[in-house]
Amino acid sequence: MPELIFPLDSKKKFTDQAKIGHNRWHPEIPPVARVKPGDSFRVDCREWFDGAIHNDDSAEDIRDAPLKTVHALSGPFAVEGAEPGDLLVVDILDLGPIPQEDSGPLAGQGWGYTGIFPTKNGGGFLTEQFPDAYKAIWDFSGQVATSRHIPAVSFTGITHPGLMGTAPSPALLSKWNAREAALIATDPQRVPPLALPPEPQDAILGAVPSSEFDRVASEAARTAPPRENGGNQDIKNLTRGSRIFYPVFVSGANLSLGDLHFSQGDGEITFCGAIEMGGFIDLRVEVIKGGMETYRVGENAIFMPGRTDPQYSEWLAFSGVSVTLDGEQRYLDSQLSYQRACLHAIDYLTAFGYSPEQAYLLLGAAPIEGRLSGVVDIPNSCATVYLPTAIFDFDVRPGASGPFRIPQGTSAPRASFN
Template sequence: MPEHVFKLDSSKKFTEQEKLGHNRWHPEIPPVATVKPGDSFRVDCREWFDGAIRNDDSAQDILDAPLLTVHTLSGPFRVEGAKPGDLLIVDILDVGPIPQEDSGPLAGQGWGYTGIFSRNNGGGFLTEQFPDAYKAIWDFSGQTATSRHVPGVSFTGIIHPGLMGTAPSAELLAKWNAREGALIATDPDRVPPLALPPEAEHAILGGVPRDEWGRVGSEAARTAPPRENGGNQDIKNFTKGTRVFYPVFVDGANLSMGDLHFSQGDGEITFCGAIEMGGFIDLRVDIIKGGMETYGVSENAIFVPGNVDPQYSHWLAFSGTSVTLDGEQKYLDSHLSYQRACLHAIDYLTKFGYSPEQAYLLLGAAPIEGRLSGVVDIPNSCSTVYLPVEIFDFDPRPSAAGPVQIDPGIGAPTAANK
């Protein structure tokens, strides 16, 4: 097994571990360990809410989810010899749930969860249509997920880290805060907000001296969005066998990761749309000196997808165009067209007996394929959602016999806004 450089004790909170991780981006967060080019190493990762979400039939924990505390990131890890301007090569050798434990109170101990977040606490891709909190618990058997809250389906998870990236420089951090602050200023009272500004009270800053947490926390960037350093990209194909190339902005690169997912559909559309879990990830690192300029990779990560995707061969695809639900024409709005494709898939699945919320949770968690299918034919962009047929216990394709009626079971637990 690779050297275990970041261990987590499942009986302790994230803030009580021997080595303290972080939940913000800042160049002053010191590394918890140093690795060398060519090294392989193992990192434990805690589920992004540090155990706040429970394996039960209530969604109150989703409604009250502590968003100011996320994400619980492992790291940073200094890579010896990495300098600004280099490219950091990261190979994902293995990734999985919490090992040697098939049941327990933490997500990753034999189970995980998907949540539809309340419009007043996070929202989601379809928050106008689904403003309340819902939850689905998924049980793991090997690499297969099933749920008592979304019956009639089982699928192979593409296990991956939702979040991985390098530390920003002070200059890059200032750029992030300036541009996101300007966006917030255009509509400061919007719900959900347009962006998330620095927030010091709930910041976890690793080895930064405690008397500096206030200052650093007031500057440190939230980990919610993807940015130039990679970050929270939520790419389901970041799985075993993936090779990622990250820009390096600080000495040592200071690589961090977390937010592991057992499975996810393209877009993670419910916001907590993946099957969230804690677990482990095995990595190997190397460096391409001066690689940012050599390959023109200065403000994004590039990657070679993993090689362990489930082998689905039959799909049912839904399309959407850039026309609002009220019939208003928009110009080549691919975000809107993907929303409409997802809504069409949800409407379709309700004809088989699923509630709209069960269908929405399924699209977030199952390995659906999302595609931009047309972006040039004015005025309508076209997006498509490919749903694998084999994940269902029945044939979901249209036929003259009409849709099979499934037993929706206990349904997805909800907790409505007050």
């Protein structure tokens, strides 16, 4: 086993560990460990809410989830010799739930969760149609996930880190904050907000000195979106066997990661759409000197997908075009097209007895594939959602005998704001 350089004790909160991670991006957060090019090492990761979501039949924890506390990131890890302008090469060797802990109160101890976030607390891809909080608990058996809240479904997960990236330079951090503040200013009262500005409350900044904490907390970027450094990209195919090439913006690169997922559909459409878990990840790092200029990777990582995807071979695909639900034509709006494809898949699954919320949760958690199928034929772009048929315990295809009806009486927990 590679050397464990960032251990986590399941009995302690993230901020009470021997080594403290962080939940904001800032170039002045000191590294918690150092590695050399060619080193392989193991990192423990806490699920993104550090235990705030529970294995129960209530969605109140999703409704009230403390968004200012996320993400609980392991790191930063400095790589010897890495300098701005280099490319940091990261190989994912292995990852999974918390080892040797198949039961307990933390996600990753034999279970995980998917949540539909309410509009007033984060929202999701389809928040206009699904404004309230819902939750599904998933049990793990090897690589397979099943849920007491979504019957007649089981599937092999594609485990992956939802978030991994390098530290920004001061100039890059300033760019992020300026452009996101400008976006917020266009509609400052929007719910959910257009972006998340720096938030000192609940900031975790590793070993930043107390004399500098307030300043750094007021400048540090939230970890919610993906950015030029990688970050919260939520790419399900960054799994075992993946190789990622990250731009380096500070000395040492200062790699951080977390937000492990047992499984996820393309888009993580419910916002907490993956099956969230804590666990471990084994990595190997290398450095390509001057790689950003040599390979024209000035911003945003490039990667080689993993080679361990589930071998699903039959799919039922749903398409959508860029027309709103009330009939307004939009010009080549691929995001809208994907929303419509997802809504068509949800409508279809209700014919088998699933509630719309159960279907939405399933599309976030199962290894669906989302594709931009046509983006040039004005005025309609076309997006598609591919649903693997083998994840169902019944024949989900249309047929002359009519749709199978799932057992009734099981529902996904719901919580709404009063």
